[in-house]
Amino acid sequence: MRTKDLLLLLFPLCTITIVCCNTTRNQTASSFKKETTITDSKANKVADLNDIKAIFKNNAPYTYNNGFILNKSGETIAYCSNGYILDKNKKTLGYYSNGYILDSNYKTIGNYANGYITLKKNETE
Known part of the structure; x- marks a missing residue:
């Protein structure tokens, strides 16, 4: 019975950790994409x-x-x-x-x- 209670207590903590890690990773990827776009637009003059x-x-x-x-x-x-x-x-x-x-x-x-x-x-x- 104690093992089951312990698992029920740990399960929400694992879920929160995974969500936080995924959110951080997505923010980093989107920040990198924005930075890359800015660099490309400055480096390359668009032609007519x-x-x-x-x-x-x-x-x-x-x-x-x-x-x-x-x-x-x-x-x-x-x-x-x-x-x-x-x-x-x-x-x-x-x-x-x-x-x-x-x-x-x-x-x-x-x-x-x-x-x-x-x-x-x-x-x-």
Whole structure:
């Protein structure tokens, strides 16, 4: 009988400890995310729409591989990292997410899948 009473007393304490630990961990993660976002926005100047169009000059086949965007000759024309498309100077040109290529105004200008980038025809003219 004493063991059962002891367990009933300890159970609420264990629950409170777990909740407190989880809350602390979540606050730390959200604080880190905010700090990272601020750092990224200061480090990368967002370009206008013409800058991203400049790297995709025509509707030639573009590919992406391990964070590099390549033209049909295999030359690196841009980088992609953590949802950002960056030029060679690490300036933000646009974004990529869920199969879409977006300009700096979050307008869809193309798609990516299976290592290939396909642009809308009117975006490359």
